[in-house]
Amino acid sequence: MKTIALVGSPNCGKTTLFNAVTGLHQHVGNWAGVTVERKEGTQNGVKWVDLPGVYALSPYSAEEKVTIDYLSGGDYDEILQIVDATALARGLYLTHQLTQLSRPMTIALNMMDECRKRGIAIDTEKLSARLGIRVLPMSARDGTGVSELLRALKDGAKTPKSPPSAPYTAIIQRMKSALPAGNLPLEFRAWKALEGDEMGAAEAARAGRAQLRAQSGMSAAAALSALRYAWADDLCAAVRRGNPDNPTRADAIDALVLHPVLALPILAGLLALMLSLAFGRFGSGLSDGLTNIILMIQSALDGVLRHWQVAEALRRLIVEGLMTGVGSVVSFLPMLLILFACLSMLEDSGYMARAAFLMDRPMRALGLSGRSFIPLLLGFGCSVPAALSARSMRGERDRRFTLLMIPFISCSAKMPVFAALSTLLPGGAWMIFALCALGISLAALIAQILRKTLFPGESAAFVMELPPYRLPLMSSVLRKVLRRMGEFLSRACSVILLSSVAVWLIGRFTWTGAWAASTQESILGSIAGAIAPIFAPLGFGSVAVTAALLTGLLAKESIISTLAVLAGQGSIRAALSASLPTPAAALALMTFVLLYPPCAAASASIIKGLKSRKLAVLMVTGQCLLAWICAWIAYRLPLV
Numbered sequence: 001m002k003t004i005a006l007v008g009s010p011n012c013g014k015t016t017l018f019n020a021v022t023g024l025h026q027h028v029g030n031w032a033g034v035t036v037e038r039k040e041g042t043q044n045g046v047k048w049v050d051l052p053g054v055y056a057l058s059p060y061s062a063e064e065k066v067t068i069d070y071l072s073g074g075d076y077d078e079i080l081q082i083v084d085a086t087a088l089a090r091g092l093y094l095t096h097q098l099t100q101l102s103r104p105m106t107i108a109l110n111m112m113d114e115c116r117k118r119g120i121a122i123d124t125e126k127l128s129a130r131l132g133i134r135v136l137p138m139s140a141r142d143g144t145g146v147s148e149l150l151r152a153l154k155d156g157a158k159t160p161k162s163p164p165s166a167p168y169t170a171i172i173q174r175m176k177s178a179l180p181a182g183n184l185p186l187e188f189r190a191w192k193a194l195e196g197d198e199m200g201a202a203e204a205a206r207a208g209r210a211q212l213r214a215q216s217g218m219s220a221a222a223a224l225s226a227l228r229y230a231w232a233d234d235l236c237a238a239v240r241r242g243n244p245d246n247p248t249r250a251d252a253i254d255a256l257v258l259h260p261v262l263a264l265p266i267l268a269g270l271l272a273l274m275l276s277l278a279f280g281r282f283g284s285g286l287s288d289g290l291t292n293i294i295l296m297i298q299s300a301l302d303g304v305l306r307h308w309q310v311a312e313a314l315r316r317l318i319v320e321g322l323m324t325g326v327g328s329v330v331s332f333l334p335m336l337l338i339l340f341a342c343l344s345m346l347e348d349s350g351y352m353a354r355a356a357f358l359m360d361r362p363m364r365a366l367g368l369s370g371r372s373f374i375p376l377l378l379g380f381g382c383s384v385p386a387a388l389s390a391r392s393m394r395g396e397r398d399r400r401f402t403l404l405m406i407p408f409i410s411c412s413a414k415m416p417v418f419a420a421l422s423t424l425l426p427g428g429a430w431m432i433f434a435l436c437a438l439g440i441s442l443a444a445l446i447a448q449i450l451r452k453t454l455f456p457g458e459s460a461a462f463v464m465e466l467p468p469y470r471l472p473l474m475s476s477v478l479r480k481v482l483r484r485m486g487e488f489l490s491r492a493c494s495v496i497l498l499s500s501v502a503v504w505l506i507g508r509f510t511w512t513g514a515w516a517a518s519t520q521e522s523i524l525g526s527i528a529g530a531i532a533p534i535f536a537p538l539g540f541g542s543v544a545v546t547a548a549l550l551t552g553l554l555a556k557e558s559i560i561s562t563l564a565v566l567a568g569q570g571s572i573r574a575a576l577s578a579s580l581p582t583p584a585a586a587l588a589l590m591t592f593v594l595l596y597p598p599c600a601a602a603s604a605s606i607i608k609g610l611k612s613r614k615l616a617v618l619m620v621t622g623q624c625l626l627a628w629i630c631a632w633i634a635y636r637l638p639l640v
Helices: 014-022 062-073 085-099 112-117 124-131 146-154 169-178 186-195 202-216 220-239 249-257 263-279 281-307 312-330 333-349 351-358 360-365 370-378 383-391 396-408 415-422 429-452 474-508 523-538 543-552 558-567 572-579 583-595 600-610 613-635
Strands: 002-008 039-043 046-050 078-084 105-110 135-137
Touching: 002 014, 002 062, 002 085, 014 039, 014 046, 014 146, 078 085, 085 105, 085 112, 085 220, 105 124, 105 146, 124 135, 124 220, 135 146, 169 186, 169 202, 186 202, 186 220, 202 220, 249 263, 249 351, 263 281, 263 333, 263 351, 263 415, 263 429, 281 312, 281 333, 281 415, 312 474, 312 558, 333 351, 333 415, 333 474, 351 360, 351 370, 360 370, 370 383, 370 396, 383 396, 383 600, 396 429, 396 583, 396 600, 396 613, 415 429, 415 558, 415 572, 415 583, 429 583, 429 613, 474 523, 474 543, 474 558, 523 543, 523 583, 523 613, 543 558, 543 572, 543 583, 558 572, 583 613, 600 613
Parallel strands: 002 046, 002 078, 078 105, 105 135
Antiparallel strands: 039 046
């Protein structure tokens, strides 16, 4: 099977093309760093490999190492480089390195629609002639030119011309002569040796670097990099017409959203609006409607099972266990869909990257950088991809530091719990916003403590390209929302369903297998009852809430399903009211859920990234203690 490696700089449109060609639905975002691991898919007998975005073939971060290791391994037939046509010179810098691999190669000039909007024209035929390979214009976002690209790839790709190496040709030739035989082309290895990335012929490499330094007056790596930039700039000047630096509408928008005074209030306002829309009257109204539908289905199913004279235990398992447990979680789907849609539109518009940029200074005061903001922002969706994103960060300090901050972010799995509990509190959606703000504030406080103890020093420099503003495509937003909805329903039909059945069974039977007269006498009652006194000072020391918190360690949505199952049929509000007699207890439980350890999948991903048993124990223990203390304080607040 023919294999094509998709290579390009971050946010150049690789994954958009990959999804369009393979029919898969990998996450796509209008910001750098969305792809952090290799993705594979097939189409018409061709295997496509989507590699993490890189600006150069230098293994400084985990995702760059993934790309370079794959390209160096040679387990592919052709390279398809996706180049952002609006930043042609930067893309050609990477082209210079890729040509040295001497592999068949094609260039797809993406975002040509953006070029036309800016009055930029690129002579693709001239560029093709200069490089010796096919150069095809396209726009992966709306599909323009994709079919032509696929037809051209069927004919096979050509091996590119070697770029000139003057004025350092003699030094590079001597380096090539000194290198032992290897799998990669000598030209590529010679450049890497002089840059300090190749271990072979160490003496010759040191001599070559000294000669480069003497000839250029700068370090060997800087001299070779300057040569690549000069080649890319000259080629770009020869094939491009128009001025890409003319002021645009994006510049006017940036003047507002990146304003030194207004930027942070705008960000806070957008987040507040998003949460108000999702969990305010509109979102809660839709959720209430779905709840009523689920209750009607549940009642009808109960009647059918009674009519069929199904065994009492089985009927109650289906109605009180399965339907109540899964239905209680699914009823919050409208709220989550609104939240997912808002996040997707902000992401596709290009605003998210700017949010990371403007957060660089506040986060640097905490010992982090704006780069850490991206994983934390992903945490509002799910902590697992947030942890994967953080694990790809450069530097062990920044990676571990960021991973320890992720659990403080309110992921989408916690949102149904907050939404349900907020019905017992004054303020509704604004209480959810306040809770999210509390998590962020505590993360900042913990970051200051960690900065002065476990993670002294400065964060790595943060350089980020701001993507162009784009009007979000409804088709793209819909795909993302449907994908996240599928993930949510998959959890509801697997983890939540199984936990609901398990909770119902151990909550209805005793250790001897007899039917329990009450939850307190059941297996669950004896287990949760032994732990419940720990939570008594927090106002929710009941067996039901304790059991819910235990199942919440598997999946946070299970907290709601467990409370609903133990309460039997009825509304979620009624189930909560039975376990939480006062609004203060509801606020304390919300605070505890915000801060105690995340679900099993997220915890495993974070612990794997920490690569330290000591830090893992510290994280889990610290979160449990912090959650208890903050919940104790919340229970005694006079606000409720």
